[in-house]
Amino acid sequence: MGLTFRIVWRNIWRHKGKSLVIGIILFIGACLMTVGNGMISGMEKGMTENIVDLFTGDIVIISDEQEKENVLLDMMSGKPLKVIKNYEAVREVLDKEEMITDYLPATSGMVYVLNDRSEMGSIYLLGVDIDRYKKMFPESMTITEGRIFQRGERGALISEEARKPLYDFVEYWVVPQGGELDESKLPEDAKEDLVNLDVRNDVVFMGASVSNSTMDIRVPVTGIMKYKALNKIWGMYCLVDIESFREAHHYVTGADSAVELSPEEEALLATDDLEELFSTGELFADVVTEESITLEELQEETAGETLSYNLDEGSYNLAFIRLTKEVSQQEAVKRLNRIFQENHLNVKAISWKDAVGVIGSMAVFIKTALNLFIMFIFFVAVIVIMNTLSMTALERTSELAMMRAIGARKAFIRRMFVSETAVLSFFFGGLGIILGIVVIYLVRSAGISTTNEILQLVYGGETLSPTFTLSDLLLGLVELAVVTFFSVLYPLRVVGRIVPLDAIVRE
Amino acid sequence: MNVIEVQGLKKDYPLGKTTVHALRGVDFLVEEGAFLSIVGPSGSGKTTLLNIIGCIDQPTSGQVKIHDQEISELNDKQVTDLRLHKIGFIFQSFNLIPVLNVRENVEFPLLLRKVEKKAEINTRVEKLIEAVGLLDYIDHKPAELSGGQRQRVAIARALVGAPDIILADEPTANLDSETSEAILKLMRDLNELEKTTFIFSTHDPEVLKYAKSIVQIRDGMFVGQE
Numbered sequence: 001m002g003l004t005f006r007i008v009w010r011n012i013w014r015h016k017g018k019s020l021v022i023g024i025i026l027f028i029g030a031c032l033m034t035v036g037n038g039m040i041s042g043m044e045k046g047m048t049e050n051i052v053d054l055f056t057g058d059i060v061i062i063s064d065e066q067e068k069e070n071v072l073l074d075m076m077s078g079k080p081l082k083v084i085k086n087y088e089a090v091r092e093v094l095d096k097e098e099m100i101t102d103y104l105p106a107t108s109g110m111v112y113v114l115n116d117r118s119e120m121g122s123i124y125l126l127g128v129d130i131d132r133y134k135k136m137f138p139e140s141m142t143i144t145e146g147r148i149f150q151r152g153e154r155g156a157l158i159s160e161e162a163r164k165p166l167y168d169f170v171e172y173w174v175v176p177q178g179g180e181l182d183e184s185k186l187p188e189d190a191k192e193d194l195v196n197l198d199v200r201n202d203v204v205f206m207g208a209s210v211s212n213s214t215m216d217i218r219v220p221v222t223g224i225m226k227y228k229a230l231n232k233i234w235g236m237y238c239l240v241d242i243e244s245f246r247e248a249h250h251y252v253t254g255a256d257s258a259v260e261l262s263p264e265e266e267a268l269l270a271t272d273d274l275e276e277l278f279s280t281g282e283l284f285a286d287v288v289t290e291e292s293i294t295l296e297e298l299q300e301e302t303a304g305e306t307l308s309y310n311l312d313e314g315s316y317n318l319a320f321i322r323l324t325k326e327v328s329q330q331e332a333v334k335r336l337n338r339i340f341q342e343n344h345l346n347v348k349a350i351s352w353k354d355a356v357g358v359i360g361s362m363a364v365f366i367k368t369a370l371n372l373f374i375m376f377i378f379f380v381a382v383i384v385i386m387n388t389l390s391m392t393a394l395e396r397t398s399e400l401a402m403m404r405a406i407g408a409r410k411a412f413i414r415r416m417f418v419s420e421t422a423v424l425s426f427f428f429g430g431l432g433i434i435l436g437i438v439v440i441y442l443v444r445s446a447g448i449s450t451t452n453e454i455l456q457l458v459y460g461g462e463t464l465s466p467t468f469t470l471s472d473l474l475l476g477l478v479e480l481a482v483v484t485f486f487s488v489l490y491p492l493r494v495v496g497r498i499v500p501l502d503a504i505v506r507e
Numbered sequence: 508m509n510v511i512e513v514q515g516l517k518k519d520y521p522l523g524k525t526t527v528h529a530l531r532g533v534d535f536l537v538e539e540g541a542f543l544s545i546v547g548p549s550g551s552g553k554t555t556l557l558n559i560i561g562c563i564d565q566p567t568s569g570q571v572k573i574h575d576q577e578i579s580e581l582n583d584k585q586v587t588d589l590r591l592h593k594i595g596f597i598f599q600s601f602n603l604i605p606v607l608n609v610r611e612n613v614e615f616p617l618l619l620r621k622v623e624k625k626a627e628i629n630t631r632v633e634k635l636i637e638a639v640g641l642l643d644y645i646d647h648k649p650a651e652l653s654g655g656q657r658q659r660v661a662i663a664r665a666l667v668g669a670p671d672i673i674l675a676d677e678p679t680a681n682l683d684s685e686t687s688e689a690i691l692k693l694m695r696d697l698n699e700l701e702k703t704t705f706i707f708s709t710h711d712p713e714v715l716k717y718a719k720s721i722v723q724i725r726d727g728m729f730v731g732q733e
Contacts, residue, residue: 003614004618006606007607010606013606402604405596405602406591406595406615406619406664407591407616407620408619409584409587500563501564503598504554504558504563504598
């Protein structure tokens with residue numbers, strides 16, 4: 001053990017009281033910092049797991065004509081998203097990119113929900129090819145009633161969170177087709193008036209298209225679902241088959257694209273002569289049949305059949321992208337945007353945080369608030385430590401001046417002082433970090449859950465799961481080093497002003 | 508050969524609206540291997556003179572040369588290195604490092620000099636501690652030593668780096684007569700053995716019998732030399 005370190009160590013013991021004061025502050029600060037960083041890491045991890053893995057993917061592709069980027073969970077505007085015009089070309093790019101593990105083209109937007117009295121409410125829909133959705137987000141939801149609609153089948157999955165406001169708007173309670181009413185799930189007022197409760201198996205959606213014309217379509221409800229996490233927030237979205245969404249919004253459907261007309265049919269449709277148009281049965285000759293069939297029979301008959309058209313041929317207004325773990329989201333966004341621009345594809349890639357808008361901002365806000373709190377703790381710690389060290393420096397003026405007198409340079413004295421503070425920082429700070437880690441694991445194992453939306457954001461999900469990673473440890477050590485640095489700045493000035501003459505008792 | 512040359516040395520201290528003239532123009536030369544005593548009553552300027560020669564205070568005017576090097580031309584680092592390598596200090600109030608034991612206090616200047624050979628350090632340190640008669644107290648802290656023992660540690664510390672000059676400001680002022688005599692005898696022996704130049708201040712006539720040469724100072728001026 002070098003003599004300098006011996007001086008440092010023994011001085012710490014010699015000034016036990018002050019060392020302890022500094023140590024306790026550093027201990028508490030480091031502990032709070034560790035827990036705070038753990039919370040932030042947990043929140044970020046939870047956010048990533050619960051939003052990226054379950055809802056949005058890492059990147060969202062939207063039309064470059066889209067003004068606002070917060071295309072999901074934008075509760076204020078209600079404006080329909082701009083349609084991606086060059087989806088086929090975009091698809092080619094996405095298929096080629098090795099950094100993309102999977103992608104899900106979809107449609108998202110608000111629709112109105114109507115009842116027989118033309119009363120309406122609103123609901124958010126995500127129109128998807130359900131097979132691709134299940135492949136992309138296999139863990140995202142559980143079905144609590146009914147079943148998931150099949151690929152090619154018209155159907156909607158109403159979230160439990162959306163069912164209650166839907167009832168408030170249009171005054172009917174949605175139950176999946178073939179399902180039974182579960183009275184326990186009814187709102188209180190509905191329970192009290194069961195006789196007059198209007199129970200429906202389908203929902204009438206009315207979309208708003210870009211041209212502002214509307215179309216209302218009736219979609220059967222095949223199931224009620226619950227998202228795995230952030231249900232209170234994400235539950236505003238219901239899932240619907242993509243073709244129903246497209247129809248409601250006057251988008252081109254996959255079935256539209258599949259229609260191939262003969263030259264005669266095209267010529268017939270091109271005519272302006274109504275007499276000629278309706279004078280023959282040629283147009284409908286192939287599809288009109290003498291036999292009658294019910295809708296249920298038709299569905300049964302066609303179930304399991306492969307689709308006669310390609311769902312991917314219709315319109316989309318966004319696409320969710322999953323990346324490989326090796327690539328950073330920022331780099332991927334840059335790269336994709338560069339490719340899109342070079343190929344004039346009229347789309348842009350945005351991060352999931354931009355896409356979820358207010359939720360992403362709130363996460364940043366909470367993170368900033370936590371960081372500010374930690375910074376405040378350390379600011380107080382720096383001030384207290386600085387004062388204590390300055391007092392110590394003044395008390396030791398004679399001793400330090402004597403060292404200067406016998407040949408110690410200013411740098412030696414400064415190094416000794418910094419070392420004393422650093423030893424205290426890393427000993428007590430280290431203990432604080434260890435306690436912080438213990439607290440993190442205790443909190444994690446306690447499994448504290450919440451249904452509060454804001455707390456869910458803080459938790460990064462429904463359960464508080466702070467985490468501690470190697471990068472958190474490094475961050476903690478860097479923060480301790482920063483505290484040490486700022487704490488000794490002023491005391492070092494005090495020490496620097498000590499001159500050898502201070503060691504001498506004047507005559 | 509002169510190790511110290513002092514010319515027209517003046518030192519003023521402002522004291523409120525007045526100025527105290529601690530040194531009023533001192534000239535003298537010190538030869539290598541001298542054992543010089545500066546004698547004078549309290550307030551005569553002895554300590555101020557030693558502080559300036561030892562590069563821990565600066566003159567108001569005048570010149571001090573150590574080994575022909577004008578010290579006012581040196582920067583802080585150079586002056587510090589000069590103190591470390593050329594000058595040893597023995598303070599009136601001992602000024603030991605309280606957290607270090609006798610051995611560590613004595614080896615401290617060698618640490619500053621970055622002498623890396625541990626065996627060499629140990630030999631030198633132990634030899635000096637033995638010379639000052641403190642081998643039995645080698646692991647004791649300053650607080651566990653008497654005034655005389657502390658002063659002997661200070662002497663050993665001043666000598667450990669084998670400096671050219673040792674400045675001692677009233678080294679026996681806080682000691683009893685028996686210890687004072689032992690300390691002075693030790694300094695004299697070291698002067699003769701190591702040829703180290705000693706300059707010490709005192710106002711004790713008993714101390715003077717050990718000095719090879721004496722200068723008298725009064726009111727900041729030399730008034731006699733023997």
